[in-house]
Amino acid sequence: MIFHDEPNAGDPFPHLPDHSSQGRLERVLRAGHFAVTSELAPPDSANPEDVYDRARVFDGYVDGMNATDGSGANCHMSSVGMCALLTRVGYSPVMQISCRDKNRIAIQGDVLGGAAMGVTNMLCLTGDGVQAGDHPEAKPVFDLDCMSLLETVRGMRDKHEFLSGRTITDAPKVFLGAASNPFAPPYDFRPHRMAKKIAAGAQFIQTNYCFDIPRFKEFMARSRDLGLLEKVFVLPGVGPMASARTATWIRNNVPGIHIPDEVINRLAGAKDQKKEGQQICIDLIQELREIEGVSGVHVMAYRQEEAVAEIIDRSGVLDGRVPWYPGRDEELLKERA
């Protein structure tokens, strides 16, 4: 599938009136396609090829890649740096911004810098606590929280103003996202919290790993009652677990991830646990797709990135659509010329 006004690689789309950004992800979602995004693990290196190698494994299967910002409070290449590399060749990264490491001055600077480099999607996060990562002795910043961060970036975009009120001459045109975790208590507050994020500017939501479908359905039903589903694109998070042991470790050690016993038992009982983990992921994607208000999925396949293509392919959610990647339209563009 090619948009009629498909730009050259790396160039922005023409700005449509009801769109906030000139980016691909917003286009795909607003056109009603089932979108796929994936988590791009940043390298522990200064080599740009490491970023491109990691991005290439998703070619043809994802509409956006989340460049994580020190996720799990571990130190890696910065999200801004990765985005700079990715946009250069035309990819559509989602620049994650966490409140843990930067204050409002640094963050707003990064928003402008990112937008200037062609970043069209930004995901506003609070961030994991420093205790979770490899530098527990670091100073946690948390100057803003994800909510005030959303409002800040929206203000920069819509009011052309910094938080201080100073004018921005060319506003960052970004599609704004936030995270949501329906699987952490207090469960009955979670839809309200999403409502707050929407009120603060969130246009799309990516959730934590979704293994508990009944809980997620409940969350979506409450969100519908609050009238949220017309206002936001929800992309539940999914991902393959390599083994029952990994899943148990993640459940016990990574904040905010809830994996029910049934999933772990199903993994433990399988002959090939890795394959089973991928099958579970495919099954989940297919189930999630049927839930009202789900606009896509966000795949987090940590250390199994090469499996994403097959998972998406076998889930059938793209319906034959081939998301853009560098070189996809080469033939076509030649014909056009």
Place this chain on the structure above:
Amino acid sequence: MYSVRLWVVRHAGAFERIYNMFEPVLVKLHPVWNKIGYQRAEKPMSKIEQACKGLLFDCKMCGQCALSSTGMSCSMNCPKNLRNGPCGGVRLNGNCEVYADRRCVWVEGWKGSQKMKNGDRIFAVQKPVDFSQQGSSSWLRVVRQISKNKEQTREKSQ
């Protein structure tokens, strides 16, 4: 104190009522504050405020109290300083992601808000913290604001 703080949140409704009686008294005293000078009143007042609220809420004197929007659970005790509700890291037992042996400030706050008359204030998006207000009296700030608003409406109606 941690245990006092938890107890207070369990009685958030009562503390809401107490504050609602207390605030008009402070506002009535506006001429007194004016006479002393708000700036001069600041020091003793912030000391008193710190003593009371420190004991009851483990108040961190951010200078822009949000207790009425947080279910009477001081959100500055959240290690991420969240002002708008719980992060995604809350443990299944309702304890904090960072301090595994403590309750999540917001799990408690959400319960507290349900006991309050105006508990739905928890749904409003809070502004970022103004760190330049840290250590100053929130009470005086509120009183000054209310009195100023009153004066302005009075001037307008004249």
